Amino acid sequence: xxxxxxxxxxxxxxxxxxxxxxxxxxxxxxxxxxxxxxxxxxxxxxxxxxxxxxxxxxxxxxxxxxxxxxxxxxxxxxxxxxxxxxxxxxxxxxxxxxxxxxxxxxxxxxxxxxxxxxxxxxxxxxxxxxxxxxxxxxxxxxxxxxxxxxxxxxxxxxxxxxxxxxxxxxxxxxxxxxxxxxxxxxxxxxxxxxxxxxxxxxxxxxxxxxxxxxxxxxxxxxxxxxxxxxxxxxxxxxxxxxxxxxxxxxxxxxxxxxxxxxxxxxxxxxxxxxxxxxxxxxxxxxxxxxxxxxxxxxxxxxxxxxxxxxxxxxxxxxxxxxxxxxxxxxxxxxxxxxxxxxxxxxxxxxxxxxxxxxxxxxxxxxxxxxxxxxxxxxxxxxxxxxxxxxxxxxxxxxxxxxxxxxxxxxxxxxxxxxxxxxxxxxxxxxxxxxxxxxxxxxxxxxxxxxxxxxxxxxxxxxxxxxxxxxxxxxxxxxxxxxxxxxxx
Ligand SMILES: Cc1ncc(COP(=O)(O)O)c(C=O)c1O
Numbered sequence: 001x002x003x004x005x006x007x008x009x010x011x012x013x014x015x016x017x018x019x020x021x022x023x024x025x026x027x028x029x030x031x032x033x034x035x036x037x038x039x040x041x042x043x044x045x046x047x048x049x050x051x052x053x054x055x056x057x058x059x060x061x062x063x064x065x066x067x068x069x070x071x072x073x074x075x076x077x078x079x080x081x082x083x084x085x086x087x088x089x090x091x092x093x094x095x096x097x098x099x100x101x102x103x104x105x106x107x108x109x110x111x112x113x114x115x116x117x118x119x120x121x122x123x124x125x126x127x128x129x130x131x132x133x134x135x136x137x138x139x140x141x142x143x144x145x146x147x148x149x150x151x152x153x154x155x156x157x158x159x160x161x162x163x164x165x166x167x168x169x170x171x172x173x174x175x176x177x178x179x180x181x182x183x184x185x186x187x188x189x190x191x192x193x194x195x196x197x198x199x200x201x202x203x204x205x206x207x208x209x210x211x212x213x214x215x216x217x218x219x220x221x222x223x224x225x226x227x228x229x230x231x232x233x234x235x236x237x238x239x240x241x242x243x244x245x246x247x248x249x250x251x252x253x254x255x256x257x258x259x260x261x262x263x264x265x266x267x268x269x270x271x272x273x274x275x276x277x278x279x280x281x282x283x284x285x286x287x288x289x290x291x292x293x294x295x296x297x298x299x300x301x302x303x304x305x306x307x308x309x310x311x312x313x314x315x316x317x318x319x320x321x322x323x324x325x326x327x328x329x330x331x332x333x334x335x336x337x338x339x340x341x342x343x344x345x346x347x348x349x350x351x352x353x354x355x356x357x358x359x360x361x362x363x364x365x366x367x368x369x370x371x372x373x374x375x376x377x378x379x380x381x382x383x384x385x386x387x388x389x390x391x392x393x394x395x396x397x398x399x400x401x402x403x404x405x406x407x408x409x410x411x412x413x414x415x416x417x418x419x420x421x422x423x424x425x426x427x428x429x430x431x432x433x434x435x436x437x438x439x440x441x442x443x444x445x446x447x448x449x450x451x452x453x454x455x456x457x458x459x460x461x462x463x464x465x466x467x468x469x470x471x472x473x474x475x476x477x478x479x480x481x482x483x484x485x486x487x488x
Pocket of ligand 1: 149151154195244246272300312
């Protein structure tokens with residue numbers, strides 16, 4: 001028998017040669033960038049492209065050159081949500097332990113599909129989920145899974161609500177079969193995050209079938225209106241309550257909503273993607289009263305748990321509904337129905353199959369800092385928001401539009417004797433000028449149809465002097481615009 005010639009690779013094509021790169025030297029300048037200013041520098045896509053080598057990659061660049069290129073371009077055209085003066089949207093600050101932890105994830109490259117593909121990854125993920133389920137006071141048999149973000153996690157939570165609403169048949173028959181009875185609806189408040197709309201699109205429910213309940217003066221779901229809506233619909237997939245709305249940080253009256261849902265046997269999904277981190281603080285936790293009665297809860301660790309992207313925890317009080325839908329296998333996977341820990345598969349309760357070792361950075365951060373210390377940082381954010389609100393109240397030419405319920409507030413520069421249109425214009429100019437100066441960054445939103453400045457404080461490194469500096473900038477820019485008449 002003639003032995004076939006084994007294939008061989010030219011030494012120059014061998015990718016396995018150890019990269020001669022000093023990780024510490026490569027990462028240190030990137031880590032140092034986190035707190036530099038400007039927070040953002042205006043650019044066009046062409047400006048950024050000009051600093052990136054877009055020629056077809058035939059190879060040959062050294063890792064040192066590539067590190068240098070990325071360090072230069074990100075420093076030239078940054079948008080540093082890592083900076084303690086960054087108050088825009090809801091963007092993660094990241095923790096000092098994260099660069100190491102994420103490098104470890106990459107070095108291991110575990111595929112945390114379940115126990116057999118990753119015994120350690122699965123055990124650590126289940127451990128972190130248990131800690132966070134305890135934080136929400138969910139029962140011992142509750143389960144969860146880390147997904148890429150709040151949008152996918154919200155959609156997955158609502159998917160399991162469909163399984164409860166329509167029974168195991170939903171897996172095979174889908175929505176077409178069931179929607180003939182009457183249209184299936186999702187109920188949430190007008191202030192719910194737009195990921196709920198997107199979930200309705202992706203799940204074939206349709207945005208016309210979202211019932212948006214009015215909010216009260218504090219932007220919380222009105223329970224009386226919810227009760228009324230429930231009597232008007234007989235095919236309710238779920239009620240989605242928010243524990244920290246994106247615009248104002250409002251927490252819906254979870255306890256009352258949970259009681260209504262329980263009497264009507266309706267799935268309650270709580271979107272705590274932003275607000276979840278506040279529960280780490282003993283002082284803030286009572287504000288979430290009733291969250292433990294939800295059927296599913298979403299909390300983004302890459303928001304107010306301070307962690308780097310990405311990781312959103314979807315918790316199920318009872319994962320059996322999700323399991324009815326997602327349990328599946330393929331010949332090549334040899335997945336078993338046996339419920340032992342050694343057969344555990346995350347894809348049996350959620351949509352993703354291949355998954356990186358998302359829980360490792362959280363495990364490291366939670367063990368290193370501990371929940372109480374992280375909670376004191378979340379509380380400090382709220383205290384900074386309250387301090388800012390108090391400073392705003394003291395100024396005649398500022399108007400507090402939404403007082404902080406958590407760490408978000410909205411306000412306006414509002415000098416006397418200036419009409420509404422000019423006020424709107426001045427506030428937009430203030431926001432833009434602050435971004436241009438580069439020390440701070442705020443986003444804007446609309447409250448009751450009027451533009452406002454919005455401040456969201458979720459960076460563990462933010463201190464009172466950042467708050468004072470931001471407000472000084474607002475007043476300086478606003479007053480000089482009024483004096484110069486530029487906003488007339
Ligand atoms: C309340 C709320 N839910 C869901 C999301 C979506 O989360 P993600 O950006 O992780 O998909 C956000 C994003 O800001 C949010 O504020």
